[in-house]
């Protein structure tokens with residue numbers, strides 16, 4: 187499930203600062219194909235609305251929806267935490283709302299990573315108020331974190347250790363989203379920022 191050992195995965199400029207690959211591109215794509223097949227079966231008689239949580243879910247959602255063979259529509263929400271940028275406060279606000287009405291729709295929420303779970307819980311509370319037919323949550327990654335809140339996640343792509351990860355949509359200071367794998371950042375990258 188996890189990738190290779192220590193060291194720079196490639197000499198690419200976009201990989202500067204990467205310590206090690208945690209989930210390589212092939213493994214990610216295989217996992218996504220599996221999830222897509224399950225969703226195809228689950229929604230075979232529907233046209234679900236796939237909602238991506240900006241910005242981190244973009245890479246995962248793009249590949250997931252293309253691996254699915256049923257008709258679907260997509261929309262995006264952007265959410266931001268108030269307060270400290272390094273830790274979720276649970277106080278969240280909507281920066282960009284949906285363009286579509288979700289009433290009566292079958293919703294698939296697509297998240298990049300569930301950490302504390304607070305962001306996702308807020309989003310689900312908001313969506314529930316709008317009367318969808320049902321909601322299913324698909325997260326590419328879930329951190330094994332004992333103090334995370336027990337939020338609804340129906341399908342997890344990969345369980346990862348409680349480390350800060352980047353790539354495949356996930357960023358550090360806005361960078362690294364275009365890595366095609368999930369990686370751990372070298373500590374020197376954030377130590378020099380302090």
Ligand code: IMP
Nearest residue numbers: 242274300301302303304305350351356
């Ligand atoms: P939560 O509210 O603590 O679950 O945080 C969820 C959001 O924080 C995710 O959707 C990500 O955007 C961001 N996040 C959490 N952990 C990481 C990480 O390891 N790397 C990059 N972003 C992360």
Ligand code: MG
Nearest residue numbers: 239240242298
């Ligand atoms: Mg996110």
